[in-house]
Amino acid sequence: MNAIEVSGLKKHYGTTRAVDGISFEVKPGEVFGLLGPNGAGKTTTVEMIEGLRAPDGGSIRVLGMAPQADPKKIKMRIGIQLQTTALYPRLTVREVIDLFASFFDGRKPVPTSDLIEMAGLTEKAGTRSKDLSGGQKQRLSVALALVNNPEIVFLDEPTTGLDPQARRNLWDVINRLQKRGETVLLTTHYMEEAETLCDRVAVVDHGKIIALDSPESLIRQHFKDTAIEFTVADALSLDMLKTLPGVADTKIKDHVVTLYSADVPQSMAGLLAMSERKELKFRDLAVRSATLEDVFLKLTGRSIRD
Amino acid sequence: MKTFINLYIANLKEYARDRMAVFWTMAFPILFILLFGLIFSGSIGDLNFNVGLVAGDSDPASAGVVLAFKSVPIFKVHESRDLEAERAALQRGERDMVIVVPDNLSQSIAEGKASNIEVYYDPSATTTAQAGLSIVREVLNATERRIHQTTPLFTIQSKQIQTKPLRQIDFIVPGMLAMSLMQLGLFATAQPLVALREQGVLRRLGATPLPRSTVLASQIAFRLTVGMAQAVIILGLGNLVFKVQIGDNLPLLALIVALGALLFIAIGFAIAGLANSEESAAGIGQMVNLPMMFLSGVFFPLSFLPSFIQPIASALPLTYVIDALRQVMVGSAPTNPMGTNLLLMVAWLAASAVLAVKLFKWES
Numbered sequence: 291m292n293a294i295e296v297s298g299l300k301k302h303y304g305t306t307r308a309v310d311g312i313s314f315e316v317k318p319g320e321v322f323g324l325l326g327p328n329g330a331g332k333t334t335t336v337e338m339i340e341g342l343r344a345p346d347g348g349s350i351r352v353l354g355m356a357p358q359a360d361p362k363k364i365k366m367r368i369g370i371q372l373q374t375t376a377l378y379p380r381l382t383v384r385e386v387i388d389l390f391a392s393f394f395d396g397r398k399p400v401p402t403s404d405l406i407e408m409a410g411l412t413e414k415a416g417t418r419s420k421d422l423s424g425g426q427k428q429r430l431s432v433a434l435a436l437v438n439n440p441e442i443v444f445l446d447e448p449t450t451g452l453d454p455q456a457r458r459n460l461w462d463v464i465n466r467l468q469k470r471g472e473t474v475l476l477t478t479h480y481m482e483e484a485e486t487l488c489d490r491v492a493v494v495d496h497g498k499i500i501a502l503d504s505p506e507s508l509i510r511q512h513f514k515d516t517a518i519e520f521t522v523a524d525a526l527s528l529d530m531l532k533t534l535p536g537v538a539d540t541k542i543k544d545h546v547v548t549l550y551s552a553d554v555p556q557s558m559a560g561l562l563a564m565s566e567r568k569e570l571k572f573r574d575l576a577v578r579s580a581t582l583e584d585v586f587l588k589l590t591g592r593s594i595r596d
Numbered sequence: 597m598k599t600f601i602n603l604y605i606a607n608l609k610e611y612a613r614d615r616m617a618v619f620w621t622m623a624f625p626i627l628f629i630l631l632f633g634l635i636f637s638g639s640i641g642d643l644n645f646n647v648g649l650v651a652g653d654s655d656p657a658s659a660g661v662v663l664a665f666k667s668v669p670i671f672k673v674h675e676s677r678d679l680e681a682e683r684a685a686l687q688r689g690e691r692d693m694v695i696v697v698p699d700n701l702s703q704s705i706a707e708g709k710a711s712n713i714e715v716y717y718d719p720s721a722t723t724t725a726q727a728g729l730s731i732v733r734e735v736l737n738a739t740e741r742r743i744h745q746t747t748p749l750f751t752i753q754s755k756q757i758q759t760k761p762l763r764q765i766d767f768i769v770p771g772m773l774a775m776s777l778m779q780l781g782l783f784a785t786a787q788p789l790v791a792l793r794e795q796g797v798l799r800r801l802g803a804t805p806l807p808r809s810t811v812l813a814s815q816i817a818f819r820l821t822v823g824m825a826q827a828v829i830i831l832g833l834g835n836l837v838f839k840v841q842i843g844d845n846l847p848l849l850a851l852i853v854a855l856g857a858l859l860f861i862a863i864g865f866a867i868a869g870l871a872n873s874e875e876s877a878a879g880i881g882q883m884v885n886l887p888m889m890f891l892s893g894v895f896f897p898l899s900f901l902p903s904f905i906q907p908i909a910s911a912l913p914l915t916y917v918i919d920a921l922r923q924v925m926v927g928s929a930p931t932n933p934m935g936t937n938l939l940l941m942v943a944w945l946a947a948s949a950v951l952a953v954k955l956f957k958w959e960s
Contacts, residue, residue, distance in 0.1 A: 342799070342802070342803060365803065365805040366805050370803040372796065372800050372803060377797055377800060378606055378609075378610050379610070380609070380610050380613035380614060381609060381610060385606070385609070389602055389603070389606050390804065392598060392599055393599055393801075393804040393805060393806045394804070394805060395598065395599060395805075
C-alpha cells in the first residue's frame, strides 16, 4: 500500500488556484520531494495531506485513510514539522520533547535521549529553546516531528533561513531518517536539497506538477548535455551562438549565457575562436553538468529562484 | 487527563521562568497593597482641620467664641491677629479654614445686633469645606444658646451599625481585588493567547492529536491558578499587615473569587477571538477595562454616580463581583442580595463562554 496517494487535488483562494489538479504517490520508505519556487502551491498541498487545510477538490489517502475523515488517527501515526519554532520558549529541549511525546497517548514513545541524539542536540538538552540558534531550533522541530515514531514524516522547507553548515547538519539528520527506512515527504525550493536528499522529486509550478521522477532521471531526460556558462557585458543575440558546433540549446538571463552542448571540446573551441575574432566578449567561463534548476528553467522559462 | 496535566504544568513552568510576567502579576499586587495600606489604613474618623482664628481685640465675648472653637476635637486652632498672614497660609494649604471674629463683639451682642463671622475656605476642597462649615455653624449655634441661656431641645447620639470599625482600606480592598481579577482576564489572558496564535503555536499544537478542548482547558486552569494566587497575596498580605477584613466565610469568599476570575478569563478569551494582533487585544481590553474601573464601585459607591449612568453601572459584571466581595469581606450594606450577585456572575460567565467559543480563532 502506498504511504500517500493524492489525486486531482485542488485548492483555490478566491480566483487564485493555489493547487490546480495535483496527483502523485509516495511509496513506503522513500524520500519524496516537492520542489518549486515560493508560491507554487507546495506548502498548501502538504497542509491538505496533513489534514490542516480542507481541499476544494480531489482525493487524499494517507496510510489508507482520508485526512478529513480520520484526522486524529492519522495524526497519531504521522510526524509534522512546521515552520514555527516559538513553542514554549522557556522550556528546555528535553522538556519540550517530553511534553510533545505526552500528546501521543497510546503510541509507543521514542526515548527522548534518542531523539536528542538523532537531532544532534545532546549538548543542548538542558538549554531553553529560546536560547538555541536558528539551526538548532530547526533540528528541534524535526525532533518534535518524530516523538511518536511516525510512519510518515512531513518536512516543510526544513532548511529555509539556515546557513550552509546548519543546512548540512540538517541534511545529515534527514539522511539518518532515510537509512532507518522512514517515509519522508519534504517541500523545498533549493534544488541542491532535492537532488541530494530525494529518491523522487515532483517539480511544482503554479499549482501543477510539471515533472515527476528521480533527480537523475529528470536531468538525463531533459539534458543529455552539459552546460557551458559565461557572463557577457552587452546584450547579445543568441543566433550567433546557435551556430557553434555541438550546441543543442541556448539560454540567456541577466547577462548570463548558458549553452547546452553534447560535445564540450568542440563547442569550447568554437567559443574561443569567436572571442579571438572579437565577435564575442565574455568572462567567468564555467562548465558544469545540468541540474534540476536547468530542468525547471527549460520547462517553465523561469528560474526556481524567481 | 494526563495530557491536560502535562500542558498545565508546562504553562506554569513557562510562566514561572518569565521574570517580568511573574513580577507584574505577583509583585505588583504586593507593592500596591502595601502602598494603599499605608495611605488608607487610617480610620475614617481621622479628619483634621487646620483652622486659622483671627480675633482682633481682647473682648470677653470674642474670647468665649475662640474658646468654643478651640474645644472642637478635630479643629487644630492657630490663633493670630494678622488676617493677611492667615489668608496667605490658607492659600499655601497650611490652613483648611480661616475664621475671623469681629471686634467689639460684646457690644454688638448687648445691642442685639447680628455679628458677621467671616469664614475663608478653599472651594476646591468641597467635602472638607462643607464639613468644616457645618461644624462652624454648630459651634456658633451652641455658643449662641449658651449666651441666651436656652437649653437645646434635641440632642444627637450617634451609633454605628457595624460591630467592626470600617476604614477606607476595608472599602477599597474588595474593589482592588476585583479589579486585579478583571485585569487578569482582560490583559493577562487575551494578549498572550493572541501572541500564541500569531506565532503559530496553536497551529503547531493542532497538528498533533491533542484535542482542542484540552488546550483551552489547560490555558483556563493556568490563568485561574494565577488569579487565585494573586487573590491570596492581596487578601493575605492585607489582612496580616493592615488588618484588612476578610470576613468569616472563607469558602464563600473563595467561590466568589474563583467565579469572578473565570468570568473575566472567559471575556479575555472572547477578546482574543476578536483581536487580530496583540495591540488590538490590548485596545479592546482597555475599552472594557476603563468603564468598569470607574463605574463599578471600585473607588467610590455607585450612589455617587449621576442617576442616568446608574442603570448601566449596575449591569456591569464587575459591579456584582465587587458587591459580593464587599458583602462577604466587610459586611457592607448590599446593593444586591448575595444570591442575585452569584446568579448574575454565573450568567455573565455563561454568556462570555459561549461568545468565546464562537469567536475563538486557532489561526490568524
